[in-house]
Amino acid sequence: MLNLKSVDQEIIKDANKKMIINLLRSQGELTKQQIAKNIGVSIPTVISNINELLQEGIVEEAGVGDSSGGRKPVIVRFKPNSRYSFGIELGLYCIKIILTNLDSEIIEEVVLDVDLLSEAKTEKDINEFFDKISVIVNNMMQSKAILKASVLGIGIALPGTVNEEKMILEWAPNLAIKNIDFGILSKKTDMKIYLENEANAAALAELRLGVAKDMKNLVYISITEGMGTGIVVQDYLYKGKNKRAGEFGHMTIVKDGRLCKCGKRGCWEQYASELALLNEYNTNSVDKLTNISEFFKKLQAGNEICKSIWDEYLEYLAIGIQNIILILDPHYIIIGGRISNYENLIIEALKEKVFTKNSFFGPENIKIFASKLKSYSAIMGVSLLPMQKLFFLNDKIL
Numbered sequence: 060m061l062n063l064k065s066v067d068q069e070i071i072k073d074a075n076k077k078m079i080i081n082l083l084r085s086q087g088e089l090t091k092q093q094i095a096k097n098i099g100v101s102i103p104t105v106i107s108n109i110n111e112l113l114q115e116g117i118v119e120e121a122g123v124g125d126s127s128g129g130r131k132p133v134i135v136r137f138k139p140n141s142r143y144s145f146g147i148e149l150g151l152y153c154i155k156i157i158l159t160n161l162d163s164e165i166i167e168e169v170v171l172d173v174d175l176l177s178e179a180k181t182e183k184d185i186n187e188f189f190d191k192i193s194v195i196v197n198n199m200m201q202s203k204a205i206l207k208a209s210v211l212g213i214g215i216a217l218p219g220t221v222n223e224e225k226m227i228l229e230w231a232p233n234l235a236i237k238n239i240d241f242g243i244l245s246k247k248t249d250m251k252i253y254l255e256n257e258a259n260a261a262a263l264a265e266l267r268l269g270v271a272k273d274m275k276n277l278v279y280i281s282i283t284e285g286m287g288t289g290i291v292v293q294d295y296l297y298k299g300k301n302k303r304a305g306e307f308g309h310m311t312i313v314k315d316g317r318l319c320k321c322g323k324r325g326c327w328e329q330y331a332s333e334l335a336l337l338n339e340y341n342t343n344s345v346d347k348l349t350n351i352s353e354f355f356k357k358l359q360a361g362n363e364i365c366k367s368i369w370d371e372y373l374e375y376l377a378i379g380i381q382n383i384i385l386i387l388d389p390h391y392i393i394i395g396g397r398i399s400n401y402e403n404l405i406i407e408a409l410k411e412k413v414f415t416k417n418s419f420f421g422p423e424n425i426k427i428f429a430s431k432l433k434s435y436s437a438i439m440g441v442s443l444l445p446m447q448k449l450f451f452l453n454d455k456i457l
């Protein structure tokens with residue numbers, strides 16, 4: 060028979076342990092007495108949990124502290140390099156893989172300027188793609204002499220809708236792929252896989268590591284080849300009933316406008332994504348650009364075509380943001396993706412357009428920031444997913 064009392068005790072024990080790990084992770088080192096005082100539990104509870112954590116190798120003893128009389132208290136120190144996590148971002152033009160420690164420091168990084176996934180059309184191609192990823196993951200561990208047993212798992216950021224329970228990428232319009240089973244990679248690497256939409260992952264990273272550390276309600280706007288948004292409500296990631304909330308990139312901005320890869324016309328991402336910006340320049344100019352750094356170089360040099368395209372681009376970006384603010388009224392809007400590297404060119408100009416002729420809200424009501432983690436938001440966010448179970452009390456998803 061299920062013993063409810065013991066289940067409750069297990070939950071409380073687990074919660075105490077997580078609180079202790081979180082405290083030590085943020086403070087670095089503390090005595091057992093300080094831990095007990097800080098989280099309001101008894102010394103014996105702290106001692107039994109610390110003993111477990113010592114055995115697991117997540118903390119170590121680090122000498123003794125000052126005593127106000129009696130035995131000197133033992134200092135316990137958090138070991139950030141006791142466990143690791145992989146983050147993988149699969150984009151239209153590149154694959155990025157990072158290995159981080161428990162302090163979210165990047166230990167090793169590999170970037171491939173290729174898009175192998177959207178080229179993978181057959182089952183054999185997909186198998187080969189996962190073989191390649193698996194080899195890179197193993198090589199990264201080997202080069203840092205990290206054992207598989209100390210790796211918590213692999214988080215993967217994807218530009219599309221995902222089913223994280225079934226480990227399936229359901230649809231990524233910009234990669235033109237559907238129903239990719241990441242369970243295959245889990246088998247090949249013998250590691251747990253965590254999938255997340257890239258904008259949701261980025262919102263999570265900003266919340267835990269970035270500009271939004273003390274924020275409750277925010278919308279993260281990911282501007283890459285396409286556009287996605289991650290919504291945080293009262294510290295929870297809002298995903299909705301079908302886990303597809305935040306597809307603002309496909310809200311209609313222009314009736315009967317440009318054709319989108321999703322099949323509709325006039326979607327926001329056809330006007331305000333990185334690709335839209337490049338396409339606008341390339342159709343209006345004799346020379347052709349392949350990336351946005353070339354665009355911003357020309358813009359800063361005072362190129363007239365770039366100036367007018369940039370102004371129109373910001374108009375469209377602002378219209379979408381105004382709509383999002385009217386729907387959600389968040390504390391903060393965070394602009395992310397490669398474009399956020401050009402913060403000084405975007406933020407002030409964008410604010411002016413968002414708040415002009417606007418009787419509903421002004422700059423005093425909503426803050427607009429560039430992402431602190433820049434193009435690393437999504438990948439840092441997914442690298443946190445394997446650590447969730449170790450650190451956070453719950454997954455915090457609505």
Ligand SMILES: [Zn+2]
Nearest residue numbers: 309319321326
């Ligand atoms: Zn669309």
